[in-house]
Each structure stands twice: as C-alpha cells, then as structure tokens.
Amino acid sequence: VIRLCVYLAPVPGGMALVAPPEVVEQVRAVGYLLQRKPQAVRVAVLTPAEVGEEVWREHIGDFIRRLTVVAGLPVATSERRLSGRWVAVLATWGVLLLLAAGGNLMQVVGGLWLALFFPWLRRVYHGSLERWARRPLTGLALMVEAPAVELLVHPGLTRLQGLLETNDVSDAEANSRVADACTSLGLIWLEPVYRALSSRVLPPGVWAPIAWQSASRSSTGISNLASEAAPAAASEAATFGSTDPDVAGAPPVQADSGREGVEQRTSSAAI
Amino acid sequence: LSPERLRRFADFSAWRNDMSGLANGLSREVMLTPAGERTMYQLGSPGARDRIWIQCDAASDRAAAGAVAWALLESLTSDRVSQYRHIVLGRCLFAIITAAEADGPNLRALDVPVLDAGTLGATPDVMQRMRHFVPTLVIHIQDWTSEEPRVPSRGSWWGASNVDALEAAQNTSQVLSGLRQVESYFISPDLYRRMVVPGALRPRFGRPTPVARALADHPDGRLGTLARRYMGRMGFTVLDRGKVPDTAATQSAVRVAPGRYVPRPEWRRLGGGNLAELALTRFGCVGLSVQLLHGPAAERVGRALALAEGAIIHRLGLEAKDPET
Numbered sequence: 001v002i003r004l005c006v007y008l009a010p011v012p013g014g015m016a017l018v019a020p021p022e023v024v025e026q027v028r029a030v031g032y033l034l035q036r037k038p039q040a041v042r043v044a045v046l047t048p049a050e051v052g053e054e055v056w057r058e059h060i061g062d063f064i065r066r067l068t069v070v071a072g073l074p075v076a077t078s079e080r081r082l083s084g085r086w087v088a089v090l091a092t093w094g095v096l097l098l099l100a101a102g103g104n105l106m107q108v109v110g111g112l113w114l115a116l117f118f119p120w121l122r123r124v125y126h127g128s129l130e131r132w133a134r135r136p137l138t139g140l141a142l143m144v145e146a147p148a149v150e151l152l153v154h155p156g157l158t159r160l161q162g163l164l165e166t167n168d169v170s171d172a173e174a175n176s177r178v179a180d181a182c183t184s185l186g187l188i189w190l191e192p193v194y195r196a197l198s199s200r201v202l203p204p205g206v207w208a209p210i211a212w213q214s215a216s217r218s219s220t221g222i223s224n225l226a227s228e229a230a231p232a233a234a235s236e237a238a239t240f241g242s243t244d245p246d247v248a249g250a251p252p253v254q255a256d257s258g259r260e261g262v263e264q265r266t267s268s269a270a271i
Numbered sequence: 272l273s274p275e276r277l278r279r280f281a282d283f284s285a286w287r288n289d290m291s292g293l294a295n296g297l298s299r300e301v302m303l304t305p306a307g308e309r310t311m312y313q314l315g316s317p318g319a320r321d322r323i324w325i326q327c328d329a330a331s332d333r334a335a336a337g338a339v340a341w342a343l344l345e346s347l348t349s350d351r352v353s354q355y356r357h358i359v360l361g362r363c364l365f366a367i368i369t370a371a372e373a374d375g376p377n378l379r380a381l382d383v384p385v386l387d388a389g390t391l392g393a394t395p396d397v398m399q400r401m402r403h404f405v406p407t408l409v410i411h412i413q414d415w416t417s418e419e420p421r422v423p424s425r426g427s428w429w430g431a432s433n434v435d436a437l438e439a440a441q442n443t444s445q446v447l448s449g450l451r452q453v454e455s456y457f458i459s460p461d462l463y464r465r466m467v468v469p470g471a472l473r474p475r476f477g478r479p480t481p482v483a484r485a486l487a488d489h490p491d492g493r494l495g496t497l498a499r500r501y502m503g504r505m506g507f508t509v510l511d512r513g514k515v516p517d518t519a520a521t522q523s524a525v526r527v528a529p530g531r532y533v534p535r536p537e538w539r540r541l542g543g544g545n546l547a548e549l550a551l552t553r554f555g556c557v558g559l560s561v562q563l564l565h566g567p568a569a570e571r572v573g574r575a576l577a578l579a580e581g582a583i584i585h586r587l588g589l590e591a592k593d594p595e596t
Contacts, residue, residue, distance in 0.1 A: 013305060017395075059395035065543025065552070069388040072541060074522045127469075130522065137537035144541055197305075206388065209305050210395045 001040045002030055005152075006067070008047040008056055009190055010161040011197060011209070012171040017045075017056060017063045019070075019206040020189040027071035027143075031136025034143060041143045046154040048161040053151055059210050064147050067206045068140040074133040087122065090114050156185035172198045290337070290369065293344050302396045306333075306371035311400055314347060315364040321587065324406035325579060326368040326546065328392040329414040335568045336370035336414045339575045343367055355589055362587055366404050368397065370414075383415045383564055385453055385524040385532050386544035393546040401550060408586055409455075409550045409558040412575045416565050449566065450507075450574045452499065453524065453532045455547040455558035456491035463536045467525055486527055491557045494585055495531055498559065501581025501590070507574045557586075 004026060007018040019027075030041065043064060045056060094114025101107040160178055169177070179194035193203040290310075298313040325343060327336035344367055347356060391413045458466075462485055465471055471482045479487065486492050523544070524532035534544045543549055547558025561578050563571040584590045 011305070013303075016305075058399065062389070062393065062395065062398050062543065062549055065541060065549065066389040066393065067543075068541045069386060069538060069543040072523075072538065073384070073386070073388070133522070134535075134537050137541065141537070141540040144543075202390070208393075208395050 001042050002033070003042045003044055004030065005044045005046055006063070007154075007157065007187075007190060008045055008051060008210075009157065009193065010048055010164050011194075012164060012174050013209075015051070015055060015210055017059065017206075017208045017210060018190065018193055018203065019063075019067050020193055020203075021205045022189050024067065024071050024205055027067055027140070028136050030143070031068070031071060031139040034139025035135050036139075038139070038142055040148065042148045042150060044150050044152045046152050046157060048157040049153050049155075050158075056210055057149075059208060060149055061147075063206070063208050065144050066208070068144050070206050072134075072137045072140050074130075087119055091119055094118075154187075156182075156187045159185050160187070160190075172200065290341050290344065293341070293348055297344075297348070300400065302400070304371050304394060304396065309371040310369045312344060312367045312369075313365065313404075314344075314367075315360050316362065317364055319362055319364045321363045321408065322366070322404060322406045323363050323583060323586070324366045324368070324401060324404060324409045324550070325412070326392050326397070326409070327370045327412045327414075327575075329370050330391060330416070332414065332416055332568075333370040335416065335563070335571045335575075336412060338568075338572045339412055339579075340367055340369040342572065342576055343579065355584060358589060359583060359587065363583070364404075366400075366406070368392075383451075383562060385451070385562075386534055386538055386548070387413070389543055389545055389549060391546070393543075393549055397546070398549065398553075402553070405554055406550060407554075407556045408582070409547045409556055410579050410582055411546045411558065411560045412563070412579065413560060414563045414571060414575075416563060416568075416571065449530065449564055450502075450578065451530050451532065451562040451564060452495060452578065453534070453545065453547070453560040453562065454492065454495040454527075455534070455545075455551040455560070456489070456494075457551070457555070458489070458492075458533070458536075458539075460536075462486065462489075463539075466527070466533075467535055472525070472527055483527075492527075492533075494557060494582060495559060496528070497585040497590070498578050498581035499528075499531065501584065502574060502577040505573070505577035505581075507570070507577050 004023065006023060007020075009016050009018045033039070034041070043060070045060065047056075091114060094111045094116070097107050097111030098115060101111060160181065163178055163181060164174055175194045175198035179191050179198060182188060182191040182194060193205070193207070196203040294310075294312055300311045302309050302311065325340075327340045329336040346353075347360065347365065347367075349356075392411060462482070465482045466486060468482075471480060472486070474480070474483070487496065523538045524534050527533050534548060538544050539548065542552035545558075545560050547560045550556050550558050559578075559582055561575055563575060566574075581590075
C-alpha cells in the first residue's frame with residue numbers, strides 16, 4: 001500500500017486542506033509507479049487533535065481530484081523549441097539542396113536530413129516527451145476512482161493550532177510566526193505555505209480552505225422568486241435582449257521529525 | 272457597452288454597494304472565504320428544468336468579475352422592457368455567485384493554465400452549495416488579469432520558466448489577451464480518441480475534417496460555438512487568433528477552435544481540471560469556463576457578459592433569428 005499525506009492545517013480564520021509542492025511531486029511519482037504497477041493507495045489526512053472527520057470528509061474527494069490534476073500537469077521546462085516556421089525554412093532549404101545536388105552525395109544526404117529526417121525526428125522526439133509527461137495520468141486515474149482515506153493526528157499541527165489561538169496579532173503576523181515555528185514542529189513543508197499567506201499570496205501547491213463554511217450564514221429563505229424581487233433602481237445597462245441596441249448584455253514522512261508522534265485515530269474508509 | 276455604462280464602471284470598487292441595492296428580496300447566502308465574503312444569489316423558477324450556475328472569480332483584481340456579477344443580476348432583476356428576461360426567468364433557476372472581496376490572498380498568474388485545477392472558485396464551500404443546487408449548466412468566469420509584477424514564485428505549479436514564453440508572446444502581439452473558453456461536456460470515447468490525434472481538427476484543403484464536423488455537430492459542443500458567435504455579433508473580437516505557444520499551460524487541452532479548448536481525455540478522467548470539470552464529474556452538467564486574459568476592464572466585462580448571455584440564450588433555444596444557424 002502506498003501512503004500519501006496531505007495536511008489539514010490551521011490558519012487564521014479556519015482550516016485548510018493543504019498539499020505543498022513536495023506532496024504534489026510525490027503524487028506525480030506515485031502516478032508513474034501506478035501506471036507501471038497498480039497498487040492500493042491510501043491518503044492520510046494529518047490533522048490537529050480534536051478535529052473531527054466531518055470537517056473534511058465531505059471535501060476530500062474533490063481535493064484529491066484537484067491534487068491529481070496538478071500533479072499530472074506537465075512541468076514547465078526552460079527548453080527552447082525551434083519554431084515551426086524555422087523548421088519549414090530548413091525543410092525548404094533541404095529540398096533546394098536536393099534539387100541542386102548534381103550528383104554530390106554529401107549534398108544529397110544533407111538535403112534528405114533537412115527535408116525529411118530532421119522534421120520527422122523532431123516530431124517523434126516531442127511526441128515521445130508529451131507521451132512521457134502524460135504517463136502518470138493513467139496511474140492517477142486509478143487513484144481518484146476510490147481513494148482510501150484515513151485520519152492521522154499530528155502533534156505539530158496541534159501545537160500550531162494552539163499557537164494561532166493564543167496569538168493576538170494580525171493574520172499576516174500570525175502566519176509569519178507560525179511559519180517560523182513550522183520547522184521545529186516537524187512541518188517543514190508547511191513553512192512556505194504560511195509564508196505565502198503572510199504575504200497575501202496564494203500558497204504554492206494545492207489548498208482548499210474548509211472551515212470558513214461553518215461561519216457562513218443565510219440571510220433569507222431559498223425560494224424567493226425574481227418576480228418578487230424589488231426592481232432595480234437606476235439602470236442604464238441591460239442584457240438579455242434589451243431593446244437598447246447599444247448594450248449587451250506525508251509528507252514525506254522522512255522529512256518530518258514529528259512522524260514518531262503521529263497517531264492513527266481512525267481506520268481508513270473509501271470515499 | 273454604452274458610454275453611460277462605461278462611466279458607471281469607471282470606479283469598479285463601488286460595485287459591491289450597487290449589488291446590495293439590487294439584491295433586496297432575493298434569496299442569498301453569504302460565504303466567508305479567506306479572500307473575504309462572497310455571495311450566492313438565487314433567482315428564477317425553483318422547479319425549472321434548467322438550473323444555471325454562474326460564478327465569477329478573479330485571480331487578483333476582483334473588480335471586473337464583480338462588475339460582471341452585478342450586470343447579470345441587474346439585467347435579471349430590472350423592470351426594463353426586455354426580449355428574453357421573463358422567458359429566461361420562467362424557464363431557469365439561476366445561481367449567481369459574486370467574486371470575493373479583494374483583501375484575500377492573491378494569485379500571481381504568470382502563465383494562465385487552461386486547466387487551473389480548481390484554483391479559482393472550486394472551494395469546498397462553493398462545491399457544497401453546488402451539490403445542493405445541482406446545476407445543469409455551469410458558466411465560470413475567471414478573470415486572470417493581474418496588475419502584480421510578474422515575479423515567478425518557486426514551487427508554483429505553472430512554473431517559473433514560462434517567463435520567456437510569455438514575454439515572447441507579448442513581444443509578437445500574439446496571445447494572452449482576449450478571451451479563452453474551456454468547454455466541459457461529455458464526449459464519446461471514440462470521438463475523443465480521434466480528436467486528440469495531432470492535426471485531426473486542422474482543415475484540409477479548406478474543408479473541415481470528419482472529426483471537426485462531428486465535433487461541430489455535437490449538441491453540447493454547439494453551445495460554445497454559438498455563444499462565441501453571439502459574442503462576436505455583440506462586437507467583441509477574439510484576440511486569441513495567433514498561434515498559441517505550446518507551453519505547459521496549454522498541453523492539457525485540445526484546441527478545437529481559436530480560443531476554444533477541451534481538456535484532453537487523460538485530464539478529463541481525473542475530473543478535477545477546473546470548476547466546470549468538477550461539476551461535469553459530479554453532476555454530468557455542461558460547463559463553460561471563460562478565461563479573461565488581460566485587456567481593459569470594460570472590455571473584459573463586456574466579453575464575459577456577451578458570452579454568458581449567448582450561452583444562456585442558446586441553451587434555452589431562444590435565439591431564432593441568427594441567420595448563421
């Protein structure tokens with residue numbers, strides 16, 4: 001059984017399911033592995049103590065789907081490709097060389113290389129690269145069908161939660177302090193996540209804020225019809241057929257020193 | 272867009288106050304997110320067969336996305352004489368989800384991915400409400416315009432090394448401005464297998480290939496075509512006509528027409544490519560992700576509105592006067 005870990009990290013204002021870039025890399029590697037040899041995969045959700053499954057259980061399926069898509073996306077490389085226009089110029093040059101060969105063997109070979117073999121080799125090379133990049137997707141598709149999920153309590157996350165609760169500072173400052181504490185608590189991969197949040201940038205990797213929903217509220221009932229709605233005040237804009245023609249409308253557990261303290265709290269369950 | 276409307280949207284930050292004025296008496300739910308509040312308004316016929324989910328999101332600057340939501344809501348609740356409004360409201364139930372406030376974590380969009388893996392909009396809170404709403408059509412408007420300096424963040428999955436591709440594209444005035452739509456609908460495995468073959472959709476001797484014709488005749492695929500055409504009739508051009516650089520951001524989808532993409536089958540199978548893909552996986556509904564890529568704010572708003580309007584009208588079969596259809 002292959003075990004992957006994602007975090008249920010406490011953040012100012014709620015909780016968030018987080019998969020740092022290192023976890024994304026692991027998932028990609030697991031995709032390659034599963035493509036060659038299908039195996040059972042278990043996703044462990046590392047949580048602080050006293051966080052029930054009901055907080056994340058409903059959302060983990062979508063999160064795993066998003067995680068596998070990110071892991072399956074081709075990695076950007078700095079490779080510079082010869083553009084298709086240049087290849088066409090080279091192929092044309094090769095044809096001209098052939099036409100003007102006049103029995104010169106080297107010129108014939110060069111012309112054949114430029115006109116035929118080079119474009120063919122280039123196409124085969126890039127095609128094989130793209131196929132290689134898509135290989136983990138087959139394995140990842142096996143993973144998202146019915147992932148087994150389990151809950152593990154991580155003492156480091158519990159400490160982080162306590163740290164956030166005792167801090168009486170701004171969110172950015174709290175995130176910065178938590179980021180400082182991550183390494184000592186065995187959560188080294190979460191440090192860039194909190195650093196990003198402290199600088200008001202979306203964290204790297206995949207993340208899904210989940211506990212904010214408990215604070216959401218409904219202001220009115222569900223079934224108010226538009227006909228009962230108050231007409232708009234002034235309106236110069238109009239869409240929908242206005243008569244105005246002008247408008248339109250585990251963590252790698254190796255890296256975590258807190259691994260020893262991880263305690264399995266519930267059994268696994270398929271989603 | 273009329274001059275009056277443009278003037279009104281000159282200060283985009285005021286859209287939230289306008290929104291609260293429009294929504295009196297409407298059913299609404301407030302969601303609290305790290306990026307501030309976002310509101311879901313419901314209007315229309317609760318028992319209608321068509322349930323349309325329109326969501327506006329932005330990577331950085333939320334103003335244009337907010338203005339789109341405002342204009343949609345205003346056009347559906349105003350008392351002006353309108354050709355379609357009463358029919359649309361009688362035959363549909365709408366859920367309109369506004370963009371969050373601008374004080375949350377921003378996304379530094381370097382190279383806009385065709386499949387954003389739900390980074391924009393697919394939060395658990397939204398998905399939970401979608402499960403209750405059960406849409407039949409999802410229109411997801413994503414504004415990827417960013418005023419932030421393009422500083423690549425290491426570890427971000429769209430990578431730091433696309434700076435060159437982006438700059439090259441901008442220097443040659445090719446892409447990354449205008450509108451890109453990613454379409455999510457069921458495609459038979461046979462058609463999927465044939466359409467991902469390189470060159471299968473490229474016209475031969477000026478005539479479309481059998482695969483291209485099959486795709487053009489696809490009942491759900493036609494929605495994207497007609498909506499795009501409608502947008503053109505409203506006066507908004509598609510600037511994504513040049514050759515798109517083959518970056519990591521575009522390799523996950525098949526370009527079926529200028530500016531129109533369908534996820535490749537491998538990513539479709541994972542089911543989490545974006546909000547519309549998640550909705551297709553969960554509810555089997557058709558989805559249209561509208562990616563706004565830079566350009567003046569008013570133009571972005573106009574493009575998104577025109578496309579959304581076209582999609583709704585053609586979904587309901589209301590556009591009978593289109594001479595090209």
